Amino acid sequence: MEHAERLLSAASELFYRRGVRAVGMDDVRAASGVSLKRLYQCFPSKEALVVAYLERRDERWMSSLTGYVAEHGGSVEAVFAWLERWFAEDDFRGCGFVNAYGELGATSEPVREVVRRHKQRLRDHLRTLAAGADDPDLLAEQLLALVDGATVTAMVAPERATAAARAAGAAARALVTAACRG
Amino acid sequence: MEHAERLLSAASELFYRRGVRAVGMDDVRAASGVSLKRLYQCFPSKEALVVAYLERRDERWMSSLTGYVAEHGGSVEAVFAWLERWFAEDDFRGCGFVNAYGELGATSEPVREVVRRHKQRLRDHLRTLAAGADDPDLLAEQLLALVDGATVTAMVAPERATAAARAAGAAARALVTAACRG
DNA sequence: TAGTGTAGAGAACGCCCGTTCTCCATTTCC
DNA sequence: GGAAATGGAGAACGGGCGTTCTCTACACTA
Incomplete structure (x- = not known):
């Protein structure tokens, strides 16, 4: 089938x-x-199809990101290099999970759940990259905000997408170096 | 009337x-x-009502933020203190503009326009707060990403809202100090 | 008082959507 | 070859939505 x-x-x-x-x-x-x-x-039902869509998207999106990062030495900067490429894709239209949450979060508990899980997986991955920092949880939360924030900018203002990815990457670099010195 | x-x-x-x-x-x-x-x-039409809603929201949201920041010495950190309070409001449900864009951006050009204008106004305001930095535009873009990213986290995972606001505020402080030293 | 205009309540219209059902052609098994 | 099951196409159903229209009641003018 x-x-x-x-x-x-x-x-x-x-x-x-x-x-x-x-x-x-x-x-x-x-x-x-x-x-x-x-x-x-x-x-x-349509809801089941939507949940399956989000779960599939989570798997593919995360494995694309983690694969790219692994190929580039597992550095935090690789995350933002990957973002820059993602933003440049023809059909880029922001974070599918945030969009789905804004549209259906008030209505569908299963959708809320799968979006939450996706963001948690992303946070977990960022935490592994931030393992060397004094406070890896804090750094992961900050990196997550930079990723989601750059994605919002790239969606709303596509002409700034590349600049947003690079600015967020530069911010991440600064935070990482500051967080590894104590 | x-x-x-x-x-x-x-x-x-x-x-x-x-x-x-x-x-x-x-x-x-x-x-x-x-x-x-x-x-x-x-x-x-409904679209006209939606655009009016977004324009009114822009005015009120921005003036609430800028008013709070002005009362607190015009510091970047005040932005994130204000965010923390916003996230804690009962009816908080993320960024109304991002949600509207995700829902209607593919359909309605006027909605896209008003959302873009709102994000640009926010970026402009952050740029005035970042005026002392070596590269105020870059810092403003980074602060904008932190604001939007923390807002996404606060929407999707309300139990992390306060932590997200504080983590973003700490990141902002680090970026500001780094950007004012060259 | 008779007549004119205004405003609100809600019915009506046309369309779309999620879901189910009907009908028919094709295949599968004895 | 005939009977039963399968699967596809699309109609049908029930409901909702954006928008317009109708009808009634009331206020104001001559």
């Missing part, structure tokens, strides 16, 4: 690009080529 | 709390006590 994969693939692109509420189940059917009946066999 | 004010007041609370698409024009009518006919006399 590779229908689920085709559905998730189509749904992911539509949800991320247009926003969840702007995409109907019939749009997903048309884009995936999977019949509506099968769609509801694979995902019993 | 104070109808517009009552409409905006009701619409603002509903839009911010539940998200724009989750609020119908009839909800606004019921919450404001203004008839639907008059609603459409004051605001010819």
Whole structure:
């Protein structure tokens, strides 16, 4: 049953690009080529499809980031180099999790949960990179803010995306060096 | 004609709390006590009401922030003290502009515009606070990222809101001192 | 008092959406 | 070959939304 994969693939692109509420189940059917009946066999409701979209996005986004960072020596700066590349992608439209939370957070508890988990995973990863600091938790929280903040700027003002990534990277470097000297 | 004010007041609370698409024009009518006919006399479409909501929010949010900062010596740290208080408000639900952008940015050019203007005003204000730095534009961009990033964390994980504001404030202090020494 | 205009309440309209159901063609098994 | 199951296409259903229209009640003028 590779229908689920085709559905998730189509749904992911539509949800991320247009926003969840702007995409109907019939749009997903048309884009995936999977019949509506099968769609509801694979995902019993739109909410289930949205949660699956976010979980898949979490896996891919995190492994892209952690893979890139690992290939670049596990430095904090690599995170922001990766961000700069992400921001430059054609279909970049901000953080899919923040967007989904803003749209559905008031309505759907499962969506809230998966977004929280994603941000926690990101924080955990940043914490491993910050392990050498005097207060790794504090530094991780600060790095997380820089990542999310730069992402907001890149979404709202795409012409500043690169500058935002580099400014955040420079800030991260300064914080890391300050935090490793005590 | 104070109808517009009552409409905006009701619409603002509903839009911010539940998200724009989750609020119908009839909800606004019921919450404001203004008839639907008059609603459409004051605001010819839902989009016009949304833009007015965002513009009013921009004015109030910015003047609350700048007022607080002015009362506290115009320091960068005051920005993050203000953030900490904002995050603790009962009805806090993240940045209304980022949420609106995620929801409507793909659809509505006027919404994109007003959100961009708001973030630019915030950046401009931060730049005035960063005037003493070697590179005030860079520092302002970094402070903006810290503000938006802490706001994202406070929305997604309310139990971390205070910690996020303080971590961002500490990062800002470190960046300011580093940027004023060359 | 008769007539004119105004405003509000809410019905109506057209459309879209999530979900389910119907119908028909095709396949599968005895 | 016939019967039963499967799967797809799309209609149907119930509800909601943005927007407009109708009807009624009241205020004001001559």
